[in-house]
Amino acid sequence: MAIWANARIALGLSEQEFWRLTPAKLTAMVDVVNDLTKLEDYRADVIVTVIRRIVGDKKAQMWDFFPQHKTKREPKVVTADEVRANMKAFIEMQKLQGAK
Numbered sequence: 001m002a003i004w005a006n007a008r009i010a011l012g013l014s015e016q017e018f019w020r021l022t023p024a025k026l027t028a029m030v031d032v033v034n035d036l037t038k039l040e041d042y043r044a045d046v047i048v049t050v051i052r053r054i055v056g057d058k059k060a061q062m063w064d065f066f067p068q069h070k071t072k073r074e075p076k077v078v079t080a081d082e083v084r085a086n087m088k089a090f091i092e093m094q095k096l097q098g099a100k
Contacts, residue, residue: 006030041066 003026007018011029021029045066052060063070 038069041069 004018007013007021007026007029008015010033013021018026042062045062045064048065049060049062052064
């Protein structure tokens, strides 16, 4: 129900348009709306950050007012041993599926 409501309200889709979309198309549309929202938030935050710095706030940082954009996930570092273990597991899985 939440997906339907988001599509109807945030994307402005009609009932028929929503039900005709494939999951991939819906996801692409949601991604575009999210990107546009982040761009709008960025523009507003640039203004706020500049004003705060002009009036002397030395600690003003981008995304202070939009913390949802501030968090960045650090990429997971994968060791060679993990890659080998994953490849072995993948090969074993392929062998088992081939034996069926």
